[in-house]
Amino acid sequence: MSKFYEVRKRDGAARIGLLSLSSEEKRQTPLLLRVDSLSRGEEVIQVIHAEDTHFNDLFQDEPWNVPRGTVLLPEVHPLVTKVNEAIPLLLVDYFVLSFASALLNSPRDFVRRIIDARNAIPPDVALWVPSIATAENAALLFYMGVDVIDDMNAVITGYQGIYQTEEGSIPLNELEDLPCNCSVCSSLRVDELRGKESKEKALLLAEHNTLLLEKEVKKVKEHIRAGYLREYVEMKVRAAPFLTAVLRILDLDEEDFYEKRTPVARNNCMMANTMESLKRIEVKRFATRVLERYDPPVRQVLLLLPCSARKPYSLSPSHAKFIEVIERYRGYIHELIMTSPLGVVPRELEVMYPAAFYDIPVTGYWDAEEQVWVSSCLRAYLERNVGKYEQIVAHLSGTYKEICSHVAGDLGIDVVYTCEEDEEVTSKEALNRLKERIAALCGDEERMPGFEKKASMLKAMADYQFGIGAGSELVSRKEGERVIITGKFPLYKLSVNGDVLARIVPEYGLLALTVKGARRIRHFLASYTVHIGDFLPKGSILAPGVVNAGEHIRVNDEVMFIGSKAFGVGRARMGGWEMVESRKGVAVDVREVEEIEQE
Ligand SMILES: [Zn+2]
The missing domain is CATH 3.10.400.20 (Sulfate adenylyltransferase)
Known part of the structure; x- marks a missing residue:
């Protein structure tokens, strides 16, 4: 339980919170602590070490007037365990993860230690991972649920003659220019910096490294606020194989951790720009719910359609054409839209998050992993629902059609295709063929009553x-x-x-x-x-x-x-x-x- 820390906003495991240093001064997390101001006693923040006799104080509510925390040892301290579901034993505002530098030995250790720590401590308490933050890894640390970092690494590497950048670090001796606009870098040239005596040079480098880290923390905060931290992290981890490995391990092994923390909806667009985007909780959750929480309306024909860039699909020019062609028979037809990375989107769910809220790079080329994923979604849907339809029609071309015919072949399902080889789905020929096949299959006209269309959407969404x-x-x-x-x-x-x-x-x-x-x-x-x-x-x-x-x-x-x-x-x-x-x-x-x- 915390007294001086409060989480205000969440984006996955990342949080924006407030640490009250006094009644006047509140500091926002993600927070960068300056180590020198801590050692000078300027920051009012109390660290109690496990070996201190005062450790017992952490059971008391009374003497607690400034934010206080304790060190979390590699083995989670037995006293951290909770009395019951609601009340943790230790009364602190934050925990400090000890021996954090050892995290950098392997991506797996990095994931294990931080996730275990976050899981072991109460959600309303901050987690401080000391000494290892850089402009390169800070976004990933916050993405994992860390709330507080410090400038220890920035200062130490400064003393080692290392100049940090947003994507890594370079020895000062190898730089031809200073690629930065901070107050240090804009006030002198690289040769002037190199020419300084060693103490001053170290201090200037440390200051640049710290300012860079400070800027990164501000950027992360903005991304959390806007709900784009995942996109930013996917971009940032590209700087180093270690960081990319951490993100991939998180996606593979920590699904439960992130599922519990990922919003069910957002008011911003999900950008699926990388291979890792396919593994996002939002994508997996949608696919799971289409199987577990969706029951298609009773209609005799299943019509498979490709997605459109504009969302919801119904408002796109291509879907307007499809709908115009099938309108008179829509009462017989159930529409299912194939797409990457969501797999399959039933028409009734097209306005749900993330179905109406994603964007992908469109090149016409699908990589193998994307194809496997979308195929698996279509296969699972058909395995579950194929018996509910009398006929399946696919108005698909290119890779969509290949995926569909592959899956249908495997399952031994007959599908009527309405696009010829290399034909655009919106071409006159293809649309006419769709119209004829649908008319032939359905017989009499049967428009979908407006009420039924709207009701099936509300029902599916609920x-x-x-x-x-x-x-x-x-x-x-x-x-x-x-x-x-x-x-x-x-x-x-x-x-x-x-x-x-x-x-x-x-x-x-x-x-x-x-x-x-x-x-x-x-x-x-x-x-x-x-x-x-x-x-x-x-x-x-x-x-x-x-x-x-x-x-x-x-x-x-x-x-x-x-x-x-x-x-x-x-x-x-x-x-x-x-x-x-x-x-x-x-x-x-x-x-x-x-x-x-x-x-
Ligand atoms: Zn600089």
């Missing part, structure tokens, strides 16, 4: 967010009810007998519930319920007010909250596990609340 069953409970008409869906795509709003139950929030790619909507499907919301104490919340629910919370809740999830005095809905600001384990920070932003009348 299932995707809360689990199968929630969707049909939400949209299906019960006796005496008048169910209507208003609004222009994708701003649909569901009302029953005049009361709004849910609406699509396209900015986040989510469905938002009203109190009435939550009441209607409350039996399906058990995993998304936050149980709160005996109070009526106003703008937000703080972590100490949370009694229990569903373990599936992730940042930005729609949640229902219930206590003896209140029932309401809101958006989660931290994961359900974090709400339970934290004693500080906002757990839920309240959107609507109703007072429960006391008997």
Whole structure:
């Protein structure tokens, strides 16, 4: 439990927090501590060593007036273990990871030590990894859940005559110019710097190295704020094989760690620019939910379509053409869009995050790993759902078509292809062929009623967010009810007998519930319920007010909250596990609340 540290914003495992040094001075994390100001006692921050007799103080709340922390030894100290789920034994604001320089021996040690430390300590306490931060590795450290670094490495390498850059380090003697605009580098030339006497030269180099690190910390903060840290880290790790190896090991071995911490939706675009992007939690989570939380509407024809650059796909010029051609038979057709890196996107989920929020470099060339991944998604979908359709039509060309025919061949499924070799999917010939095949397969015309189109989308979105069953409970008409869906795509709003139950929030790619909507499907919301104490919340629910919370809740999830005095809905600001384990920070932003009348 912390007293002077509070996490304010999360992006995966990375956080922006506030460390209160005094009532006037608050420092933001990710934080760069200056080692010399610490040793001069200028930074009001207290480190208690395990061997100190004062260690017992860490059980006491009383003498705790400035941020305090203790050293986390390689073996996680037994006293760190928690008394119960809610109360950790040690009362500190941060932990310092000891022997951090040993982390640099192998990428696997680096991952193990930091992730184990982050897992062992409570989420509302900061983690300080000392002595190893550089402008090259800082983003990765914060991405792993580190909150505090220092300039120890920057200073030591300065004394060693090493000039650091954003992508690595170079001995000063090998530089022809100073590739930097900091106050040191812009005030003198490289030969002037080299000519300084050794102490002064060391100090100047240390100052440059520290300023560079300071700039990097500011950049990381901005990326966390904007929700782009993953993209930035994928870019940064390219500087060194060690760092790239760390990211790949994290993606392979720490899926649970990141799944718990990755927001379920964001209001920014996910850029899948590298091979590692395929391994992002957002990508894996979407693929998993399409299999586990999606039930296709009953239609006789499955139509496979390629993705478009513009999202949602329906608003793209290519999809407008597809839709125009199939419009009169749409009541028979279920549309499934093939794409990298998401695999397959059912039409009903096209506005969800990340389906409407990703961008990839388009070259027409798919690398082997991308093909394997998209094939596996299509295969899994067909294995699960193929029996629900009478016929499969693929309006695909190039690699999409190759992947489809490969998968269909393996599974022994017949597919009708409507594009010839080297034919564009939007060519007149291909579109005409699609129209003829569809007409021949479907027979009589059957347009999709507007209500059904909108309802199937709301149903699929509710299932995707809360689990199968929630969707049909939400949209299906019960006796005496008048169910209507208003609004222009994708701003649909569901009302029953005049009361709004849910609406699509396209900015986040989510469905938002009203109190009435939550009441209607409350039996399906058990995993998304936050149980709160005996109070009526106003703008937000703080972590100490949370009694229990569903373990599936992730940042930005729609949640229902219930206590003896209140029932309401809101958006989660931290994961359900974090709400339970934290004693500080906002757990839920309240959107609507109703007072429960006391008997
Ligand atoms: Zn500089």
